[in-house]
Amino acid sequence: MVSLTRSGDRTLEEKEALLGYALIAPSLLLIAAVILYPVLYNIYLSFTAVPLSPAESPEWIGLQHYQDLLGSGQFWSALWTTVVFTFFSTTLATLGGLGAALLFNRKFRGRRFARGLVLLPYVAPLISIAFVWRFMLDPLYGIVPYVGSDVLGLYGGDIDLLSNDRTALWSVIFVDAWRYFPFAFLMLIARVQAIPSDMYEAAKIDGASRFAQFKDITLAELKYILATVFLLRWIWNFNKFADIWLLTRQVETLPVYAYTVAFANYQHGQAAAISMVLFLALIGFVLVYVAWILDW
Amino acid sequence: MAELTLHDVTKVYDDTDGAVTAVDGIDLTVQDGEFLVLVGPSGCGKSTTLRMIAGLETVTDGEITIGERTVHHLAPSERDLAMVFQSYALYKRMTARGNLGYGLKHSTDLKADDREQRVQETAELLGIEELLDDKPEAMSGGQKQRVALGRAIVREPSVFLLDEPLSNLDAKLRSHMRTELQRIQEEVGVTAVYVTHDQTEAMTMADRLAIMDAGVLQQVAPPEVAYDHPANEFVGTFLGSPAMNVFDAVVRERGDEYVVEHDGRTFARVPTGAVERNLLDADVRLGLRPEDLHVDTSLDDAAATCRFEASVTVSEYQGNDNFVYLEAGEQSLTARVPPAVYPDPGSEVDVAVAAEDVYLFEPTTGDAIKTRGIDAERIETRPT
Numbered sequence: 001m002v003s004l005t006r007s008g009d010r011t012l013e014e015k016e017a018l019l020g021y022a023l024i025a026p027s028l029l030l031i032a033a034v035i036l037y038p039v040l041y042n043i044y045l046s047f048t049a050v051p052l053s054p055a056e057s058p059e060w061i062g063l064q065h066y067q068d069l070l071g072s073g074q075f076w077s078a079l080w081t082t083v084v085f086t087f088f089s090t091t092l093a094t095l096g097g098l099g100a101a102l103l104f105n106r107k108f109r110g111r112r113f114a115r116g117l118v119l120l121p122y123v124a125p126l127i128s129i130a131f132v133w134r135f136m137l138d139p140l141y142g143i144v145p146y147v148g149s150d151v152l153g154l155y156g157g158d159i160d161l162l163s164n165d166r167t168a169l170w171s172v173i174f175v176d177a178w179r180y181f182p183f184a185f186l187m188l189i190a191r192v193q194a195i196p197s198d199m200y201e202a203a204k205i206d207g208a209s210r211f212a213q214f215k216d217i218t219l220a221e222l223k224y225i226l227a228t229v230f231l232l233r234w235i236w237n238f239n240k241f242a243d244i245w246l247l248t249r250q251v252e253t254l255p256v257y258a259y260t261v262a263f264a265n266y267q268h269g270q271a272a273a274i275s276m277v278l279f280l281a282l283i284g285f286v287l288v289y290v291a292w293i294l295d296w
Numbered sequence: 297m298a299e300l301t302l303h304d305v306t307k308v309y310d311d312t313d314g315a316v317t318a319v320d321g322i323d324l325t326v327q328d329g330e331f332l333v334l335v336g337p338s339g340c341g342k343s344t345t346l347r348m349i350a351g352l353e354t355v356t357d358g359e360i361t362i363g364e365r366t367v368h369h370l371a372p373s374e375r376d377l378a379m380v381f382q383s384y385a386l387y388k389r390m391t392a393r394g395n396l397g398y399g400l401k402h403s404t405d406l407k408a409d410d411r412e413q414r415v416q417e418t419a420e421l422l423g424i425e426e427l428l429d430d431k432p433e434a435m436s437g438g439q440k441q442r443v444a445l446g447r448a449i450v451r452e453p454s455v456f457l458l459d460e461p462l463s464n465l466d467a468k469l470r471s472h473m474r475t476e477l478q479r480i481q482e483e484v485g486v487t488a489v490y491v492t493h494d495q496t497e498a499m500t501m502a503d504r505l506a507i508m509d510a511g512v513l514q515q516v517a518p519p520e521v522a523y524d525h526p527a528n529e530f531v532g533t534f535l536g537s538p539a540m541n542v543f544d545a546v547v548r549e550r551g552d553e554y555v556v557e558h559d560g561r562t563f564a565r566v567p568t569g570a571v572e573r574n575l576l577d578a579d580v581r582l583g584l585r586p587e588d589l590h591v592d593t594s595l596d597d598a599a600a601t602c603r604f605e606a607s608v609t610v611s612e613y614q615g616n617d618n619f620v621y622l623e624a625g626e627q628s629l630t631a632r633v634p635p636a637v638y639p640d641p642g643s644e645v646d647v648a649v650a651a652e653d654v655y656l657f658e659p660t661t662g663d664a665i666k667t668r669g670i671d672a673e674r675i676e677t678r679p680t
Contacts, residue, residue, distance in 0.1 A: 196383065196385065198381045198383055198385035199385050199386075199387060199388070201350075201352050201372075201379075201381070201385065202379070202381060202385040202386075202387070202447075203387075203398070204351075204352065204371070204372045204373065205350060205351075205352075205372045205373060205377070205378065205379050205399070206373065206398050206399035206402055206403060206447075206451075207372075207373030207374075207399060207402040207403030208373075208398065208402045209402070212402060216387065216389075216390070216398070217387065217389075220387075220388075220389035220390075221388070221389065223389075
């Protein structure tokens with residue numbers, strides 16, 4: 001910028017810039033205090049051994065925690081579980097939301113009421129949902145084992161779906177997808193309703209089949225919002241702790257692993273290193289995703 | 297290329313709010329290669345009629361045929377027609393090439409090379425070759441319009457349907473596209489049905505007009521015929537701008553002339569021979585087109601001319617001619633006069649009306665009793 005100032009004076013642009021900095025300073029300070037400081041402190045902790053007594057200060061041990069993690073089977077298994085959980089729960093929630101949005105795009109009696117009901121899983125308190133599902137999945141008196149094994153005979157009813165290590169992950173994925181599909185639904189329904197109907201009419205005259213119309217018009221129009229919903233749900237599901245923890249102790253994702261390390265084993269430095277890995281993995285995924293899929 | 301026939305076509309919307317007849321027993325034949333304009337006010341059923349032809353609405357009753365084929369039970373894509381929408385309805389995520397080729401891909405067996413060839417030819421016809429790799433969002437209104445036209449033309453349909461295709465364009469582009477559309481239609485030689493509420497568009501483009509009101513077809517005729525010889529009062533007032541002055545009047549006989557009076561004033565004189573029926577003491581609706589009210593000028597044929605006095609309320613300068621708003625007694629009239637005539641508000645003027653320019657309509661049914669001319673002859677075809 002060319003400065004036309006006489007000595008001591010500021011140009012209009014400089015004054016505007018100063019005002020701008022002054023206006024964002026409070027929020028910058030707030031963010032620094034409540035977000036930046038904990039993050040930096042966490043990074044610091046991940047390089048230290050944190051003693052139990054608050055009177056002693058952490059001891060610098062360098063990359064020791066990270067080396068331990070890379071050599072630990074439990075860590076790799078937790079990372080894998082996290083990826084599987086995130087991928088399937090995100091995909092299912094997004095597809096469920098898409099299906100519901102398409103269904104609700106046509107007019108029917110009681111549509112507004114039904115739309116309110118669809119949002120229920122998303123707005124109900126997590127704790128009640130977790131306990132309702134634990135009750136419904138209970139091998140003794142749950143309705144899911146009753147229908148699944150006694151009525152339909154899909155599996156032996158004596159399996160505890162939430163505690164069996166072969167079924168626990170899938171049960172959690174299913175409950176999570178069920179709980180969060182209304183979010184995808186909400187985001188998608190607005191876009192679905194904004195697709196002009198005359199494009200479908202033009203396609204009818206052009207002879208496009210229903211599937212071709214869905215692929216070439218509906219999906220094409222929803223591409224960006226679908227990708228955005230998927231990304232948001234991916235971020236949230238990758239960090240998900242409470243939903244999993246309240247349902248079962250059998251599914252160990254990275255957040256759950258970090259929690260147990262921190263508060264069951266009291267290895268806060270190690271837990272900090274786990275959350276750093278979680279953080280970096282997520283950042284890496286988001287960058288790749290935004291660069292390749294979401295060409296904004 | 298084919299003839300399109302509508303036989304007693306009816307559309308009734310039957311829902312919880314009750315049954316509404318949107319289109320009531322339309323009989324219409326569009327000749328092979330003809331450009332027919334379906335015109336009428338909003339809600340008259342013209343778009344519904346077009347959508348029934350297209351197959352986007354079901355037909356409650358009646359029959360639609362294209363050439364030898366009965367089509368009203370067929371899917372839109374099986375009717376061998378193409379449609380241009382008011383909003384263009386381009387596939388937003390596809391390039392112009394994709395838009396043009398989409399119909400060929402889905403409703404013909406053409407190979408990719410042949411499809412590409414057809415798309416290229418159509419693009420050349422419309423002058424949109426450079427646009428082929430652009431998406432609609434990068435195009436102007438006129439360009440989108442051309443792509444939408446191209447999408448219809450490329451399929452080489454028997455019938456071309458256009459639903460107010462020019463109404464989203466600005467005035468200048470619209471008149472340009474009007475001539476462009478006519479050129480293309482002539483070049484392609486396809487049967488076309490064009491829906492509009494804009495009577496200028498209708499008058500300038502149509503081979504024949506089909507004028508609709510309240511779901512009923514009022515008249516089908518070439519524009520000149522419909523304008524000079526409207527079948528009824530609705531057609532008379534709908535065509536022409538400013539609209540025809542129409543008001544209640546009563547007919548008296550004086551010698552061999554009918555004298556048409558309103559509120560004790562004589563507004564028109566017509567030789568009795570010009571009208572087939574005996575109109576003595578009949579109530580009528582008198583119609584006078586604004587351009588037929590001659591203000592402060594002498595008409596040659598003094599015998600058949602009626603003169604009356606009126607006072608000027610407002611004179612409106614329009615450039616190529618002026619609109620003069622008049623009061624004759626209680627009756628308001630609009631006159632369209634040459635630019636040189638510009639009377640001051642409040643001034644008294646002489647208004648002359650020639651007998652051949654007098655329109656008379658039946659007051660109850662609105663049917664025309666007398667239209668332009670004094671020999672009571674109906675002109676059935678386009679004058680040469």
